[in-house]
Amino acid sequence: MSTNTNAKFILIVDDNPTNLSVLSEALRGAGFRFRVAMDGESALTLVERNHPELILLDVEMPGIDGFETCRRLKQNPATKSIPIIFTTALADTESKTKGFTLGAVDYIPKPFEQDEVIARVKVHMQLKHLTEYLEEQVRDRTTALQNAQVQLVQQEKLSSLGEMIAGIGHELNNPINFILNNIEPLQEYITEISEILDLYQQENATPSPKLKNVLKDLDLEFVREDMAKILESFRLGTEMIKNISTSLRTFSRSDSETKSLANLHECLDSTLMILQHRLKSKGERPQIEVLKSYGLLPSVLCYPGQVNQVFMNILANAIDALDEAIVQGKLHARVPKIKITTQITSEERIVIQIADNGIGIPQPIQGRLFEPMFTTKPLGKGTGLGLAIAYQIIVDKHNGTLSINSQVGEGTVFMIEIPVENI
Template sequence: MKLLVKTTMICPGAKKKQTGIAGAIAPAIESGQAELHIIEQLRRADGQQIWLDTNKIPLRDANGNIFGILLVTEDITERQLAQEQLKQQKQNLEQALVELQRTQMQLVQSEKMSALGNLVAGVAHEINNPIGFLGGNIQPALDYIKDVFGLIDLYQQEYSTPSAVIQDEIEAIDLDYIREDLPKLVGSMREGVKRIQDISTSLRTFSRADSDRPVACNIHDGIDSTILILKHRLKATETRPEIQVIKEYSQLPLIECFAGQLNQVFMNILANAIDALDESNIGRSFEEIKTKPNCITISTKISDNKQQVIISIKDNGKGIAESVQQKVFDHLFTTKAVGQGTGLGLAIAKSIVVEKHGGAIAVESAINKGTTFVISLPK
């Protein structure tokens, strides 16, 4: 570090137009104010770039008149280079942190989907075999029931006057009711089997393993499978009625996407919407909630320019404050209590939509007016 101290005297007859050092100190003379810590970047005759920290301090006589300028210049090149290097290191660390967070989210997402996929594959296999037996045997069972009742009808035609014992048994078991109700009973079993088959299909659709490239998929199938998986959280409880789900689907083309990952986006947003609605119900009675029921509206459409598919998921909960909206997609940010939220859900959702699909995701909310998440995906 070099320090140069120089006192420049003012010549009374000096011309106003001055160059060199005299020109440099002219502003301080005219203003009468000290100019402190002026950082200048210069290039020396040998081409080396240097930084100077300059102070210009007016000198006054007993009458307060300026008679000179104290010029103090410090060579701060080494310090400046160190600061530049530190700044670059800071930027490198920040970039490394961003990359680390992105990698962490990708690993979390990959591990979750892999674990879920393996779980679903095992569960689906265990469910599908017995359900296959049940489903395949229901129609033959209905045919057998029809044959048995046909035989009873034939018997009653041939022997129109049964014995007292048989007549008493017919009345005891209420044969007419059985004849009417048994087919309905087996029919309800068929519906139950179909319901289990639908759940198994939805689980496989939701957690489908993505290939290394996008595949043409039906977005509505992914949304529907996610809703079915969350059905248990939508059902009525002792404290609130069932959460209504309104679908406003437009006609959409198949979308080239990583379907399994998009389904995770839908899951995160819908689960957050349910959480928001449950929070908005605190302090409200069952009847109050019934008057203004909890509702989630899911709409899809093609953008005006025909280039994107727009998916909107809206709840009528309490809404999100403006200060929180700016952070909802931040890594590890959560407003939930410890143990209830990881702060990764929406960060992963944004990563999947933006980085994996070249789309966009945004939140629109106002206090007491609910929240809407809008997802845009290229066609």
């Protein structure tokens, strides 16, 4: 018998030395590794330390009998898949039915026929290996299907979102330019008319009674001052709309088959501009304060549209977390905040941290956040694909990392890290 504690082995559980000897000789002759236990308690302790590939388990033993030992093994998620073959002199149907009900895969009657023992062991070892192989294939195919689904959803969302936003940006651009291009000549016309009015007043110092009444009702001086203010407000308003249009077009830029250089600060700002309506105060929730701590970053070789989608998913989740904190009365601080920090490391890697002071995420959930179809949001409010897509974009498409650090009651930090030269 091998003494390698990590090698695969068969466990024999029997309190009879003769039975142990017969089974040991049979397994040794067939080239199997094995270990022995004299009772159920010892078997459970041994299995807990090192899982056997198969167990030959005697039914009638002092203390914990074979049926109880089997029941405990099958109740344990870590050991329930180990095949158990009962070895027993009990031949009644009731005993066999009980064993199969508890999860045994076979019975070997006593006294033992060594050839039969080896034949049954080989069959069940082959079945176990085949089952493990099939389970591995199912896991691989499931993972492949999930990844394919994430990619399809990602492409569809990028395409539809990009087309919609690009269309809005384009439609806004023409009227905005029209207004901006006409403000300056309108300003000149108003200036010229004001000069004519001044000349007219100088040359006609005594207006007629009718004109006096009209000027008094109009309050000409106030109107002239107010027109200048209105024009300036037009200019500021159209500049703001133009900035929104630029942000929309920056956010929705379509990705080609090759990466392009992008300013990540522009990507972040364009995403924040699009989410501006969600940052404003709403009901009992005050306006979300966005703090920026931008480092000096070089342009990054990336897929800008996909990176924008990552920023959109993470920032939208941060806003959701702050909304939920207000609803639950658990906001960490009086003012809801999102802090965005960027820097470049000595290894030429860009690090972006997006932090909120919301309710935080429990530790058991953090490990599943990037799994496809996993969501903590109520039915109908989350697909479970947003962060899975973000993870795939950063890790698979940009050779980076996406991680989370969260403390319940304190808040959450998402950290994105990608290389500058992302080839």
